[in-house]
Amino acid sequence: MRGLARGAVTLAVLLGAWQxxxxxxxxxxxxLPGPLAVAEAMQRQAPLLLQHGLTTxxxxxxxxxxxxxxxxxxxxxxxxxxxxxRWLMPLLVVSQAIPVFALAPLLVLWLGYGMASKIAMAxxxxxxxxxxxxxxxxxxxxxxxxxxxxxMGATPAAxxxxxxxxAALPAFWSGVRVAAAVAPIGAVIGExxxxxxxxxxxxxxxxxxxxxxxxxxxxxxxxxxxVALYAAVNALARRALPWQSDTQPAGGLNG
Amino acid sequence: MTDVLxxxxxxxxxxPVAALPVTxxxxxxxxxxxxxxxxxxxxxxxxRTTCLLGPSGVGKTTLLRVLAGLADPEPPTRVEAGxxxxxxxxxxxxxxxxxxxxxxxxxxxxxxxxxxxRRKPDADRVERAIALLARVGLAGRERDRPASLSGGQRQRxxxxxxxxxxxxxxxxxxxxxxxDALTRLRLQETAAETLAGRTVLMVTxxxxxxxxxxxxxxxxxxxxxxxxxxxxxxGTAPRRVxxxxxxxxxxxxxxxxxx
Numbered sequence: 001m002r003g004l005a006r007g008a009v010t011l012a013v014l015l016g017a018w019q020x021x022x023x024x025x026x027x028x029x030x031x032l033p034g035p036l037a038v039a040e041a042m043q044r045q046a047p048l049l050l051q052h053g054l055t056t057x058x059x060x061x062x063x064x065x066x067x068x069x070x071x072x073x074x075x076x077x078x079x080x081x082x083x084x085x086r087w088l089m090p091l092l093v094v095s096q097a098i099p100v101f102a103l104a105p106l107l108v109l110w111l112g113y114g115m116a117s118k119i120a121m122a123x124x125x126x127x128x129x130x131x132x133x134x135x136x137x138x139x140x141x142x143x144x145x146x147x148x149x150x151x152m153g154a155t156p157a158a159x160x161x162x163x164x165x166x167a168a169l170p171a172f173w174s175g176v177r178v179a180a181a182v183a184p185i186g187a188v189i190g191e192x193x194x195x196x197x198x199x200x201x202x203x204x205x206x207x208x209x210x211x212x213x214x215x216x217x218x219x220x221x222x223x224x225x226x227v228a229l230y231a232a233v234n235a236l237a238r239r240a241l242p243w244q245s246d247t248q249p250a251g252g253l254n255g
Numbered sequence: 256m257t258d259v260l261x262x263x264x265x266x267x268x269x270x271p272v273a274a275l276p277v278t279x280x281x282x283x284x285x286x287x288x289x290x291x292x293x294x295x296x297x298x299x300x301x302x303r304t305t306c307l308l309g310p311s312g313v314g315k316t317t318l319l320r321v322l323a324g325l326a327d328p329e330p331p332t333r334v335e336a337g338x339x340x341x342x343x344x345x346x347x348x349x350x351x352x353x354x355x356x357x358x359x360x361x362x363x364x365x366x367x368x369x370x371x372x373r374r375k376p377d378a379d380r381v382e383r384a385i386a387l388l389a390r391v392g393l394a395g396r397e398r399d400r401p402a403s404l405s406g407g408q409r410q411r412x413x414x415x416x417x418x419x420x421x422x423x424x425x426x427x428x429x430x431x432x433x434x435d436a437l438t439r440l441r442l443q444e445t446a447a448e449t450l451a452g453r454t455v456l457m458v459t460x461x462x463x464x465x466x467x468x469x470x471x472x473x474x475x476x477x478x479x480x481x482x483x484x485x486x487x488x489x490g491t492a493p494r495r496v497x498x499x500x501x502x503x504x505x506x507x508x509x510x511x512x513x514x
Contacts, residue, residue, distance in 0.1 A: 144354045147325050151348035152420065154371035162370050166358050243358040243400055 033213040041213035053221050055198040059115055059187040063122020068176055071130030079138035080160055100124050101189055108194040118190035125186035126179040133175025137168025170244055173237035180233045184226050274302030274454050275423035276337035283329045284317060291317055292480040304455040306469030314480045315458040316428055323348050323426050347420035351429040353409040355401040362397035365415045387415040391445050407438035414446055425450060427457040443468050447493035462508040466501045468492040474511040483511055
């Protein structure tokens with residue numbers, strides 16, 4: 001609770017400085033609206049924000065689920081089959097040199113203006129951190145455990161399932177945390193390139209019409225999504241890993 | 256607290272199969288261009304505890320790993336069990352680290368072998384695991400997680416897990432060396448009592464530990480390493496730490512180690 005209170009104080013000071021800047025400089029509302037104007041826009045445009053927010057939230061969540069599932073399957077395959085590791089790992093690493101954002105127009109072309117292209121974008125962004133995190137975790141099994149499993153007559157598949165996978169779960173959850181943080185970026189980039197709905201679409205639209213207060217309101221809603229998602233993933237990780245010594249991750253979201 | 260010099264009275268856990276003599280002969284292994292040992296022979300007598308002592312890095316652990324099937328020896332190494340059948344799948348292994356899985360309860364850790372062989376433990380196995388945990392002094396702790404146990408208690412779970420394996424040969428690699436002195440003495444007692452009647456090979460660097468629980472003590476020295484003749488302390492394990500005969504033999508062992 002104390003962490004939350006401190007965060008609120010910091011936020012209040014920043015908002016005060018922002019409002020002060022607007023008052024002192026007298027910048028017009030279409031260049032830099034103050035926090036009060038943004039709050040007012042948020043209230044006034046609530047139904048609009050809700051409608052577009054729901055689109056983006058759906059894209060983020062579906063992308064997250066798809067990316068985590070695909071990434072986990074890839075990591076398990078890489079860890080289980082040495083041949084997969086030799087043939088696919090270099091490709092996987094090189095593929096990360098391609099800026100995913102450059103693919104966004106192509107995805108829109110292939111999958112259309114609807115949600116599918118945005119979900120695909122989010123999946124692409126999430127896939128790599130999840131794969132590498134889980135694969136690293138699977139590779140770093142305590143050699144003593146592997147020796148013990150061998151003397152007990154365990155098959156490689158049984159060792160993977162009963163020892164290596166549970167031991168890799170902390171690494172997996174840090175991968176999912178990263179994924180939760182980048183998933184909204186994927187969805188919004190997809191919406192910028194071409195869409196008719198979503199917070200990214202709303203931002204472009206508001207920007208073009210000089211409705212900067214609405215643009216800020218949309219950014220704020222997106223930020224709230226990101227924070228809520230991060231907190232939810234943290235809570236899930238904690239439930240899934242009750243055996244891990246409970247060290248607080250950095251940041252006061254659970255404080 | 257019981258006096259560690261007294262017997263704690265744990266009954267031995269009867270081995271499920273007839274004790275098995277095991278011989279490793281003409282063993283040869285090179286590591287990074289260095290010959291660790293060559294033409295090495297060690298006999299583990301049926302139903303007795305053989306202790307292998309020696310300075311660090313002499314190859315004791317490597318020899319144990321050869322027996323465990325965890326290290327690949329070079330020809331003409333031969334590992335032979337008394338009944339002529341291969342040794343693979345018939346050993347239980349206990350290491351210096353307890354190797355408990357932190358996400359499993361104490362009971363599930365004791366039953367790890369079943370889990371790894373994809374066999375759901377039946378009521379008999381569970382009952383036996385609970386009895387074994389009680390035998391090593393952990394009654395009532397079955398549902399706890401390893402993190403809530405002390406180092407000595409964790410190694411007791413590892414001992415119960417080793418006994419649960421019901422294998423004719425037990426291999427122990429410095430199983431108590433990470434424990435404090437008093438805990439180590441207590442655990443040596445429990446181990447000697449529960450393992451009585453089984454064929455055991457224990458690698459250790461502690462002469463007193465070997466004298467307390469070993470029936471036959473070998474010293475391994477040199478490079479390439481050679482194994483000296485067996486030293487057989489009188490009486491039955493676990494021997495008392497203040498036994499004068501033990502202290503005399505300890506001097507003899509230290510002399511052989513330094514040679």
